[in-house]
Amino acid sequence: MADTETQREAVLAAIDAVAERLSAEKSYLTDLDSAIGDADHGANMSRGFGAVAEKTDELDGDIDDVVKTVGTTLISEVGGASGPLYGGSIMFASQELEGGITAETSVAFAEAYLDKVQDRGDAQIGSKTMVDALTPAVHTFKKSIEQDDLPPLTALAKAVDAAERGVNFTVPLKAKKGRASYLDWRSVGHQDPGATSTLFIMEELLDVASE
Amino acid sequence: MADTETQREAVLAAIDAVAERLSAEKSYLTDLDSAIGDADHGANMSRGFGAVAEKTDELDGDIDDVVKTVGTTLISEVGGASGPLYGGSIMFASQELEGGITAETSVAFAEAYLDKVQDRGDAQIGSKTMVDALTPAVHTFKKSIEQDDLPPLTALAKAVDAAERGVNFTVPLKAKKGRASYLDWRSVGHQDPGATSTLFIMEELLDVASE
Amino acid sequence: MxxxxxxxxxxxxxxxxxxxxxxxxxxxxxxxxxxxxxxxxxxxxxxxxxxxxxxxxxxxxxxxxxxxxxxxxxxxxxxxxxxxxxxxxxxxxxxxxxxxxxxxxxxxxxxxxxxxxxxxxxxxxxxxxxxxxxxxxxxxxxxxxxxxxxxxxxxxxxxxxxxxxxxxxxxxxxxxxxxxxxDNVGTMGMALTSCVTPEKGEPTFDLGEDELELGIGIHGEPGTQRADMMSADEITEHLTEKVLDDLDLDSGQEVVTIVNGMGGTPEMELFVVNKRLQELMDDHDLQVHDAWVGDYMTSLDMMGCSVTVCAVDDELKELLDAPADTLALKR
Amino acid sequence: MxxxxxxxxxxxxxxxxxxxxxxxxxxxxxxxxxxxxxxxxxxxxxxxxxxxxxxxxxxxxxxxxxxxxxxxxxxxxxxxxxxxxxxxxxxxxxxxxxxxxxxxxxxxxxxxxxxxxxxxxxxxxxxxxxxxxxxxxxxxxxxxxxxxxxxxxxxxxxxxxxxxxxxxxxxxxxxxxxxxxxDNVGTMGMALTSCVTPEKGEPTFDLGEDELELGIGIHGEPGTQRADMMSADEITEHLTEKVLDDLDLDSGQEVVTIVNGMGGTPEMELFVVNKRLQELMDDHDLQVHDAWVGDYMTSLDMMGCSVTVCAVDDELKELLDAPADTLALKR
Ligand SMILES: Nc1ncnc2c1ncn2[C@@H]1O[C@H](COP(=O)(O)OP(=O)(O)O)[C@@H](O)[C@H]1O
Ligand SMILES: Nc1ncnc2c1ncn2[C@@H]1O[C@H](COP(=O)(O)OP(=O)(O)O)[C@@H](O)[C@H]1O
Ligand SMILES: [Mg+2]
Ligand SMILES: [Mg+2]
Ligand SMILES: [Mg+2]
Ligand SMILES: [Mg+2]
Missing domain, CATH: 3.40.50.10440 (Dihydroxyacetone kinase; domain 1)
Incomplete structure (x- = not known):
């Protein structure tokens, strides 16, 4: 594994890439949220990661501290459902990175993150939320590393693939959680915004990791 | 001149014809009033004469009483600027018909009516109001009868013609009175609704008188 | 509609x-x-x-x-x-x-x-x-x-x-x-949209997506002037300057201001206008005794607002502050 | 927009x-x-x-x-x-x-x-x-x-x-x-139009000229059901029945009602709705202690309304009638 400074730079690069991507996808995410939510997911996510990207000079210390600050910044900038879900889960999972980013700590981070999202939001797979993208991604990542012994980058690529299937899977579902649940059967046929933003973030992580 | 009963029937026929015409022109008049007023002249006029037409069984007594009731009914049904102008002037001018409808009393009625409109509304010719249709019509009617000795029907036809010129004349004017005056130069190029309804009423009077 | x-x-x-x-x-x-x-x-x-x-x-x-x-x-x-x-x-x-x-x-x-x-x-x-x-x-x-x-x-x-x-x-x-x-009050209004009367069922006038009307009344009539779309601050400045030009007040004069919504304007936006209005009162050295914000005199569903300024003396202040118990205004 | x-x-x-x-x-x-x-x-x-x-x-x-x-x-x-x-x-x-x-x-x-x-x-x-x-x-x-x-x-x-x-x-x-x-309150809302958020600048959902949304929330989200346009009386009946079905009140129960405008609805229309609502309360033999009408909880510029019914006992009546001195509600 690379030294702390290299890892820190990779994390900062990832933050920039994610911020840029979410800003580029702002109106797409908002359109998804217009159909079955309240038309703010794009604004929420790009405001949140925009704030994180502007704070990169404060992002020093160990990797886990850097990631924790990402989480707390999201908590205090995003609001809505996605703020505590994204921010709180990143903050919580950051503890797993105490020893830096390795294949093992990455799996632990991913698991802790998923746990916290489910703990907070109480959504199951099939509730038509970000959980539907996250669960297959985390499961795939864990198995690729722990059982199939694949290199982390390959494992991450497979996880992105799984997340994308999860996103597509949300389309035909009737929502049980989040604002889309208020629509009852009218949520069927629409893609979940939070699952989509989860996928976008993972795609950027893969992109940066591949460099 | 015809006897009172025949005259009464002619007046009732004229009321029906006017009510029907104004109801048919309701949205046209309202469109004119939308452009330079407040989009209610059609509703006002058709509500007013609709109420008069429904009251025809109460319209008994002498001709002047019948016409007076037309005026008071308009006063209490129309509101706005057109209510007191039409209703109040008809009410006032009805006194001239005490002796029934003759060429002479018709001229007196028309003059009294115009006077009262100007007295109430303080509009001059060229203020872009109903006065622009009324003035040339009344002048033409008076001259045709008193100086040219034309039969009343011919005089009325000429008066309608004059009123129509007056209506067209309102188009290029800048309004000085009525709601259109609030538009300043933007009222130029639009036809005055009240002048138009005045013409419609006169056309129906001519129509009924010709039968 | x-x-x-x-x-x-x-x-x-x-x-x-x-x-x-x-x-x-x-x-x-x-x-x-x-x-x-x-x-x-x-x-x-x-x-x-x-x-x-x-x-x-x-x-x-x-x-x-x-x-x-x-x-x-x-x-x-x-x-x-x-x-x-x-x-x-x-x-x-x-x-x-x-x-x-x-x-x-x-x-x-x-x-x-x-x-x-x-x-x-x-x-x-x-x-x-x-x-x-x-x-x-x-x-x-x-x-x-x-x-x-x-x-x-x-x-x-x-x-x-x-x-x-x-x-x-x-x-x-x-x-x-x-x-x-x-004798002491002036108002100037503007519209982002026409209103729709129940009878007509359609907008009284048409207004493009990048236009607004200045100098409107309260009956859905068009204003005295059509202008290109402006920011809330620019609109507030335009309305306020027109009113102040008319009133021609001495510096230090006490006033009461109203930001009035025309019916279809979210209250949020009225407060955005009020923020700028109060800054302008400051700039003109006018003492704001009271600032009213809300839908007081509307035109059905019209979007837009008006700005009112009224110069007040002690007598008017006392009467404006006196108790009132009505549905729309309580003091 | x-x-x-x-x-x-x-x-x-x-x-x-x-x-x-x-x-x-x-x-x-x-x-x-x-x-x-x-x-x-x-x-x-x-x-x-x-x-x-x-x-x-x-x-x-x-x-x-x-x-x-x-x-x-x-x-x-x-x-x-x-x-x-x-x-x-x-x-x-x-x-x-x-x-x-x-x-x-x-x-x-x-x-x-x-x-x-x-x-x-x-x-x-x-x-x-x-x-x-x-x-x-x-x-x-x-x-x-x-x-x-x-x-x-x-x-x-x-x-x-x-x-x-x-x-x-x-x-x-x-x-x-x-x-x-x-534990004692129920609300049901409807929309004639979507709202427009400042960020998006366009209606959150599209609604035809002869359609309305029933069961909307307050965030511009579509409702649970789209329906053909109805009269104010029919709309009021639909909303009220849904609320009363849910509350399942005894005859003679005292209630407080709210007709709430969603922001873009002229007040005139809210009172038209209230007229029918109060008739329905009578029909259901409910005693109306107080009837509120106005824009209390809005969705920006959305046109529409909601009907709220709350069953009240002596304690709630007293607390609802108690003095309040806020910008939007005074008692
Ligand atoms: N209970 C939940 N559990 C997991 N994810 C949720 C939950 N509620 C909402 N979400 C996710 O949050 C997304 C919406 O986020 P956002 O629009 O930013 O917040 P809000 O719903 O408060 O407007 C949804 O698309 C969904 O993926
Ligand atoms: N001062 C006035 N003198 C004469 N006619 C007037 C005057 N003011 C308005 N009118 C006439 O009334 C018409 C408008 O009538 P209407 O729309 O029914 O009333 P309102 O203007 O109150 O809405 C105008 O088109 C004009 O012809
Ligand atoms: Mg949302
Ligand atoms: Mg939200
Ligand atoms: Mg009019
Ligand atoms: Mg009018």
Whole structure:
């Protein structure tokens, strides 16, 4: 594994890439949220990661501290459902990175993150939320590393693939959680915004990791 | 001149014809009033004469009483600027018909009516109001009868013609009175609704008188 | 355009019944008339203060009926002045023998019908006085035109006249303070959209996505000028400068300001306008005694706002701050 | 779509400054936060009552700050729950040592952020309790879903909790009466048009000229059902029956009703709805203690309304009638 400074730079690069991507996808995410939510997911996510990207000079210390600050910044900038879900889960999972980013700590981070999202939001797979993208991604990542012994980058690529299937899977579902649940059967046929933003973030992580 | 009963029937026929015409022109008049007023002249006029037409069984007594009731009914049904102008002037001018409808009393009625409109509304010719249709019509009617000795029907036809010129004349004017005056130069190029309804009423009077 | 109505012809009638159904202890409808009065009208020993006009400006006028403001309000058809006989009934119902002040907005229809009503009431020995409000600075005033419209400043006249009458002042005094407001108030309005009347069911005028109307009235009529879309700050500056130019106040003068919503504007936006308005008052060295923000004098569902500034002295301040207990305004 | 704003990103910030500029003697903004509190917060010896949520529902929530109602209100971005640290600052600013009741509308974002804020405040030794309002009967309640939304009934919770706190009651008591309202209130809403958020600048959903949405929330989300256009009477009947089915009240029960406008509906139309609503209350043999009509909980410029019915006993009646001195509600 690379030294702390290299890892820190990779994390900062990832933050920039994610911020840029979410800003580029702002109106797409908002359109998804217009159909079955309240038309703010794009604004929420790009405001949140925009704030994180502007704070990169404060992002020093160990990797886990850097990631924790990402989480707390999201908590205090995003609001809505996605703020505590994204921010709180990143903050919580950051503890797993105490020893830096390795294949093992990455799996632990991913698991802790998923746990916290489910703990907070109480959504199951099939509730038509970000959980539907996250669960297959985390499961795939864990198995690729722990059982199939694949290199982390390959494992991450497979996880992105799984997340994308999860996103597509949300389309035909009737929502049980989040604002889309208020629509009852009218949520069927629409893609979940939070699952989509989860996928976008993972795609950027893969992109940066591949460099 | 015809006897009172025949005259009464002619007046009732004229009321029906006017009510029907104004109801048919309701949205046209309202469109004119939308452009330079407040989009209610059609509703006002058709509500007013609709109420008069429904009251025809109460319209008994002498001709002047019948016409007076037309005026008071308009006063209490129309509101706005057109209510007191039409209703109040008809009410006032009805006194001239005490002796029934003759060429002479018709001229007196028309003059009294115009006077009262100007007295109430303080509009001059060229203020872009109903006065622009009324003035040339009344002048033409008076001259045709008193100086040219034309039969009343011919005089009325000429008066309608004059009123129509007056209506067209309102188009290029800048309004000085009525709601259109609030538009300043933007009222130029639009036809005055009240002048138009005045013409419609006169056309129906001519129509009924010709039968 | 869709509306929460049954039949356009019934909307005023049903609205009035719906108001009485909501506030039966405060409001009473005169049987057979489109007139609401205080449940306890006429109030013994008090000059009556009444107003009225076309409907579609809610909460104006009936929303201002109550202690310290109006005794009665006549509701014409949408944007159409009430008829003289309606106004006459209202005046009679609100006269306790001390006389009645009619607050009239300067529209030919309103003025003519109120005049006739005054003549009718006088025949019944009711002492009637009129004050005609014409606060709209968008329209030039001239002897040869209809003059300026009465718009949102009318609310201040209701408040001041109502408070003076509540003190037990006599009719001439009530009229005097009402006229003091008229002499010291200016308003300028703008619209982002036209309104839609129940009868017509379509916008009264068309406005592009990048245009607005300046100098509108309150009857859905277009304004004196169409302009390109501006920011809230620029709009506020334009409206405020027009009003201040007209009022020509001394530096240090005390004022009351109103940001009035036209009906369809989210309250959020009115406060954005008020932020800039208060900055401008500061810049002009005017002392803001009170700043009102809300929907006081509307045009149905029109989006837009007006800015009102009224210069106040100690007497007007006291009357504006005096208690009022109405549906739309409580002090 | 046009709006009276400068930049969508600044609208909440400028709105809050504009509110304080209008009512500096009543409201204070917490420095650096999108939170308004009573100018005199915390009030000695009184339990604090606070609320908050996304902006765009004005006058909710800051309009209810004042004697007898709220001590503080946090304003998130438009339709976005405020963040936990904003809520935490509000709670701390409104705690006079007697504890704070948070009135939360049931949305996952609001609930999660208020929970976190409560945990944060507890770490600072502030006693915090929550009541979650979920009065929207359009959405089926179930353990496995997000449950019902909190909508216009929330205002009644503010009123009752605020009045109880003003009496000097302790936190547990304030919470108890708040929950009594939650247990007895139901609301159902409808929209004629979508709203337009400043960020998106276009309608959140499209609705045909002959369609309406039933079972909407207050965030511009489509409803549970699209239906053909109906008359005001039919709409009122549909909304009211849904609420009454849910509440299942005994004949003779006393109730308070609300006809709430969604922001873009002319007040005229709300009274047309109220007329039919009060007839229906009569038909169902319900005793109407009070009927509220107005814009209490809005969705920006959405056209539409909601009907709320709350069963009341002597205690709730007294608390609802108790004095309140806020911008949007005075008793
Ligand atoms: N209870 C939940 N559990 C997991 N994810 C959720 C939950 N509620 C909402 N979400 C996710 O949050 C997304 C919406 O986020 P956002 O629009 O930013 O917040 P809000 O719903 O408060 O407007 C949804 O698309 C969904 O993926
Ligand atoms: N002062 C006036 N003198 C003469 N006619 C007038 C005057 N004011 C208005 N009118 C006429 O009344 C018409 C408008 O009537 P209407 O729309 O029914 O009333 P309102 O203007 O009150 O809405 C105008 O087109 C004009 O012809
Ligand atoms: Mg959302
Ligand atoms: Mg008109
Ligand atoms: Mg009119
Ligand atoms: Mg949201």
């Amino acid at each position: 869709k509306k929460l109505i049954n039949d356009p012809a019934d909307v005023v009638d049903e609205m009035l019944d719906g108001m009485v159904a909501a506030y039966p202890d405060r409001l009473r409808r005169l049987d057979g008339y489109e007139v609401l009065v205080r449940a306890d009208a006429p109030v013994d020993g008090k000059v009556g203060v009444v107003s009225g006009g076309g409907s579609g400006h809610e909460p104006t006028h009936a929303g201002y009926i109550g202690d310290g403001m109006l005794d009665g309000a006549a509701a014409g058809q949408v944007f159409t002045s009430p008829t003289a006989d309606q106004l006459n009934e209202m005046v009679k119902a609100c006269d306790a023998g001390e006389g009645v002040l009619c607050v009239v907005k300067n529209y030919e229809g309103d003025v003519m019908n109120f005049e006739t009503a005054g003549e009718m009431a006088a025949m019944d020995d009711v002492e009637v006085e009129q004050v005609v409000v014409n606060d709209d600075v968008a329209v030039e005033d001239s002897l040869y035109t209809s003059g300026r419209r009465g718009v949102c400043g009318t609310i201040l006249v209701h408040k001041v006249a109502g408070a003076k009458a509540a003190e037990g002042a006599e009719l001439a005094e009530v009229k005097r303070v009402a006229e003091k407001v008229v | 046009k709006k009276l704003i400068n930049d969508p990103a600044d609208v909440v910030d400028e709105m809050l400054d504009g509110m304080v500029a209008a009512y500096p003697d009543r409201l204070r903004r917490l420095d650096g936060y999108e939170v308004l509190v009573r100018a005199d917060a915390p009030v000695d010896g009184k339990v604090g009552v606070v609320s908050g949520g996304g902006s765009g529902h004005e006058p909710t929530h800051a309009g209810y700050i004042g004697d007898g109602m709220l001590d503080g209100a946090a304003a998130g971005q438009v339709f976005t729950s405020p963040t936990a640290d904003q809520l935490n600052e509000m709670v701390k600013a409104c705690d006079a040592g007697e504890g704070v009741l948070c009135v939360v509308k049931n949305y996952e974002g609001d609930v999660m952020n208020f929970e976190t804020a409560g945990e944060m405040a507890a770490m600072d030794d502030v006693e915090v309790e929550q009541v979650v309002v979920n009065d929207d009967v359009a959405v089926e309640d179930s353990l496995y879903t997000s449950g019902r939304r909190g909508v216009c009934g929330t205002i009644l919770v503010h009123k009752v909790a605020g009045a109880k706190a003003a009496e000097g009651a302790e936190l547990a008591e304030v919470k108890r009466v708040a929950e009594k309202v939650v």
